[in-house]
Amino acid sequence: MAEVRIAPQPIRRADRARQVADVLRHQIHGGAYGDGLPGEPELAAEFVVSRNIIREALAALQDEGLIHRGPRVGTHVAQHKFDHGLDVLLGLQETFDGQEVRNEVRAAATISAPPSVARRLLLEPGAPVVFIERLRYLGDLPLSLDQTYLVPDIGAAVLAHPLETNDLFPLIEQISGQPLGAASLALEAIPADRHSATILQLPGGAALLMLERLTTLADGRPVDLEYIRMRGDRVTMRGNLTRSTP
Amino acid sequence: MAEVRIAPQPIRRADRARQVADVLRHQIHGGAYGDGLPGEPELAAEFVVSRNIIREALAALQDEGLIHRGPRVGTHVAQHKFDHGLDVLLGLQETFDGQEVRNEVRAAATISAPPSVARRLLLEPGAPVVFIERLRYLGDLPLSLDQTYLVPDIGAAVLAHPLETNDLFPLIEQISGQPLGAASLALEAIPADRHSATILQLPGGAALLMLERLTTLADGRPVDLEYIRMRGDRVTMRGNLTRSTP
Missing domain, CATH: 3.40.1410.10 (Chorismate lyase-like)
Structure with missing residues (x-):
């Protein structure tokens, strides 16, 4: 079946963050987290990525107006679509x-x-x-x-x-x-x-x-x-x- | 048939510009103008509005990246969708x-x-x-x-x-x-x-x-x-x- 074998290409960090953001976005819309998201360590474990990548993904969702983040209050869903x-x-x-x-x-x-x-x-x-x-x-x-x-x-x-x-x-x-x-x-x-x-x-x-x-x-x-x-x-x-x- | 008669409401100028922009956008996508748009006076006549409204509409379409405008070259379609x-x-x-x-x-x-x-x-x-x-x-x-x-x-x-x-x-x-x-x-x-x-x-x-x-x-x-x-x-x-x- 193989014609040309492509060497698997590693996933860059920013791409990884986008990947996480996309999945999170749809989990949020689907109501998976209710109004509050798990903490960064829990999300990092769930996605098997570093906390830096989770932070970058959450920052993108915040820019979209989808979530609010606060130093003490954690991450909340800003509004449901x-x-x-x-x-x-x-x-x-x-x-x-x-x-x-x-x-x-x-x-x-x-x-x-x-x-x-x-x-x-x-x-x-x-x-x-x-x-x-x-x-x-x-x-x-x-x-x-x-x-x-x-x-x-x-x-x-x-x-x-x-x-x-x-x-x-x-x-x-x-x-x-x-x-x-x-x-x-x-x-x-x-x-x-x-x-x-x-x-x-x-x-x-x-x-x-x-x-x-x-x-x-x-x-x-x-x-x-x-x-x-x-x-x-x-x-x-x-x-x-x-x-x-x- | 009438239950409550609404007084017709006048159309504000910025709303009018949006109205023109929406129609122009779809005329452009439909290929109505080829690559070059008519001048402001012709568009004003076509839409029965002032040149100011045409200018405002064209500015919105320029912001969307849909058209290019130049002082001598006129208005051109930047790209077809x-x-x-x-x-x-x-x-x-x-x-x-x-x-x-x-x-x-x-x-x-x-x-x-x-x-x-x-x-x-x-x-x-x-x-x-x-x-x-x-x-x-x-x-x-x-x-x-x-x-x-x-x-x-x-x-x-x-x-x-x-x-x-x-x-x-x-x-x-x-x-x-x-x-x-x-x-x-x-x-x-x-x-x-x-x-x-x-x-x-x-x-x-x-x-x-x-x-x-x-x-x-x-x-x-x-x-x-x-x-x-x-x-x-x-x-x-x-x-x-x-x-x-x-």
Whole structure:
């Protein structure tokens, strides 16, 4: 079976620290440690590495805002991340059923569709679209800043509903009289511009998970184009893939 | 239909700039402008906004490393992003078929599995796993830094193959004699720690798209756990969702 034998390459110390940080990050998210992490000696034993490597890994997680460290209080989990599904199309309120999602409506107006928005919603360039910007809170902290473009007929009816507490998806289904069909989405990691960072209560340049999502009704008509900036330190998107298309 | 009428809210200037930046970003990625963007007056007319707003939007895109601006040369696209699929489980080489993917193998060794790695690969804690770290290039620039843990039987055989040019997925299928089945994945946006940033040729704190992926064989056995740090400015993950589980 062997073709070319590669000499095993040793693992450098900084690489080792990253390796530990990655595993710790997911153990923390998975709730393995509750709110407090074991001490450095225990972690060093668990990972079979030096305490220096553990310290370097914990420093990286602290920079990510995932843990707090203190000389006497030890290492604590700063905040738990929330999981958002990549398998089924769900709104935020539907995803976090039972937890308090609150929307601050920052803009809600009819505007002229920019060309690429018009194209994706199958409208004429410059046609009216309803633009809604919401800052979404889960608990006390902002989770995401959502910009939404809706086709004018559905958008006008959406504006007549209270947007502070509703997800848009069920509203769109109620207004259109049909279920949503599918969505195409694009996910990117981008740095927060200063203005978005301030709104999301983050330092400038903080990593955002940016979701662009075009949603169609069951009949195939595209009705809802969204640009969702999620705080990188608060959201994980999770899903499943298969090797071949189902 | 109306329950509570919300007074339409005006759109603030900084919000407007973000709105323009988001649309421009996706027009650029879509190739709408080729390598050179229209001038500020043309963009202002296209978006029906002031030149100040266009300037603010372009400044944000410049901060993201997406465009270059110069006093005489105008605005140019700095680099085009690559699309990576969220619908089907494919390796990098398979995704970018025909383009040159090159791997720098930074580590390849058998190590003791950290507890959470062992748990996910259904091994005993401390059992041997094969750890591989590769820096993956598409063209001249790094695209991602991949850390891979393989179950020992498959990992040992993988180490006997040249990893500079091969994707792991086809190797695993060849070695195990069966196709891969599915993968569960988690996507996050995280800031690059200093060491990873240096390796990926990015400034410290740059936004990374972090993919954790656990892949199973067709028979359901988990064999491959990966932590993939993708440069946020080079990769977009794309996929489709349906409203209900298929």
